Amino acid sequence: MTSILDRLLPPWSGAGLDVADPATGHVIATLADGTPADAAAAVDRAARALPAWAATPARARADVLLRAYALMTDRAADLAALISLENGKADADALAEVAYAADFFRWAAEEAVRSDGDFTATPAGGARAIVTTRPVGVAALVTPWNFPAAMITRKAGPALAAGCTVVVKPASETPLTALALARILVEAGLPADAVNVVPTRDAGAVVTQWMRDDRVRKLSFTGSTGVGRRLLAQAAGRVVNTSMELGGNAPFVVAADADLAAATAGAMVAKFRNGGQACTAANRFYVHADVVEEFTALFGAATAALTVGPAGSGAQIGPLISTRAVAGVDALVRGALDRGARITHRAPAPSGGCWYPPTVLRDVPADAEVVTEEIFGPVAPIVAWRTDEGLLGMVNGTELGLAAYVFSGDLRWALKLAEATEAGMVGINRGVVSDAAYPFGGVKQSGIGREGGREGLRAFQETQYFSVDWS
Structure with a gap:
């Protein structure tokens, strides 16, 4: 050192x-x-x-x-x-x-x-x-x-x-x-x-x-x-x-016709880069009801397989920045559980200190704080959707608009959703939007x-x- x-x-x-x-x-x-x-x-x-x-x-x-x-x-x-x-x-x-x-x-x-x-x-x-x-x-x-x-x-x-x-x-x-x-x-x-x-x-x-x-x-x-x-x-x-x-509160949208393997790979990057401690991190997952079970199984299995540990150990996820950050993330998860959400998948993590286990939540109310607030940690709340109108209302139902992600097999539909999304950056069929050669920033607050x-x-x-x- x-x-x-x-x-x-x-x-x-x-x-x-x-x-x-x-x-x-x-x-x-x-x-x-x-x-x-x-x-x-x-x-x-x-x-x-x-x-x-x-x-x-x-x-x-x-x-x-x-x-x-x-x-x-x-x-x-x-x-x-x-x-x-x-x-x-x-x-x-x-x-x-x-x-x-x-x-x-x-x-x-x-x-x-x-x-x-x-x-x-x-x-x-x-x-x-x-x-x-x-x-x-x-x-x-x-x-x-x-x-x-x-x-x-x-x-x-x-x-x-x-x-x-x-x-x-x-x-x-x-x-x-x-x-x-x-x-x-x-x-x-x-x-x-x-x-x-x-x-x-x-x-x-x-x-x-x-x-x-x-x-x-x-x-x-x-x-x-x-x-x-x-x-x-x-x-x-x-x-x-x-x-x-x-701040950010990025939606991650999975359509019924999405390539679920590609969506899972994109979700792993968009959610768990830097342990979720990124303003562009996927914060809330909106998955079409027809594929929500399959996506949850694929994404959950990949999440549960993540390794958590200190730098130099080969781990994929490090600690959160402070014990205060851990307490904040944990409070959001506990609040969701109190409202009926359930943990479907979780990776093992060291106990105590600044560690928090990568976690996937299902049956999350759309207005739960873990959805409406920026998590800044390795937690993925999943909300099912059925109609385009209902989806867009949830996507834009926030004062924040930095990044968003859309996965669909229909590029025209994905671009229409991207154009209607109140966000400064939209990743379409990819989980990364940051690039030095292109403008980074958001709309609204x-x-x-x-x-x-x-x-x-x-x-x-x-x-x-x-x-x-x-x-």
Whole structure:
């Protein structure tokens, strides 16, 4: 463990912020607990670095990000081990996250040199119009613990590609990965003051300091809808440019004509990636009544065969992030059982601590909290459906709309349902929607704006228009 930290992290000292392995509860590192004064100093550094970095040619910015991508790829095993240490993620999930996270640096590098603009004659004549872009300024990036690498690279990659400098507040549970990524960026050639990480347990005080600072012109936040609402209220005070990637409650629809083997394989990925601790995780399963028994048997058997254990053991599912998270998931399951649901399949898991067994529930009331609330754990509640109208009402009957999944043998029907589904992303006959090359984000109270794709870079740019006399 010590050798991994020494290889990946910059030197640090301090006290107050213990980072623990959720699989064991053992403290693996202790960092200085950031304060509002530290947050202000981080903005000082980012503001000083901004003019030079914004003026750096796009190709040179792209080269830095490409070198960071290469360094992440070369150090994938160590980075995955670090993620598993502080997050508890299973080995395969951690390696997959590193590859996914690195790809945001590569994609942002490719987009850095393709910033759009326009030059036209004005409709009335006598003038020419030039439309261009400029970096929005110092960007504050606030990230969660469930994907400690990807949530940072998905924000920092396009921000840096656009010419912004950044201040980063990682989750207090997983600050080590953020520090490792900052070190990689500096090693790749980024000016040291262009990326500033402030680990802290007092997220509210640190982020509030940034929201009050006139030099911070962008906030990009990933986290709960409740916290997002409060940050939007703060942003209104200075009209701060915001991107919000908030909560999810993804439906997973199985039609009567679906390939049930493919639907099962897709469900295993959509539900159990990162142990269900993903905003895109399939949260509620709507299975046509004609195939609900067969699907439950197939999916349940695959779920019961999952292995649960610590990183390094070869297990497919790791611990939840905290005992509090376990208690929350367990309360949702117990509430469903009290209302008549039953457990059909369950995988064995270690007792105590942060472990929760992957679980399949049947006969779940459509309005049970395990269906209407985001579970963020390895539990799959199944609800049977019969009519398209009833299905669509359940699919859209939530304030959230991040991701959805549809499995059907009739592509036309699946696309019609996808078009009627109030979600920013829909996987059709596949259990994965995330890709660095395409826009990630939701509708309704799942967020504002998009990350990834071309939209990811534009989120860190301001449009500027010049009207030039041509008489």
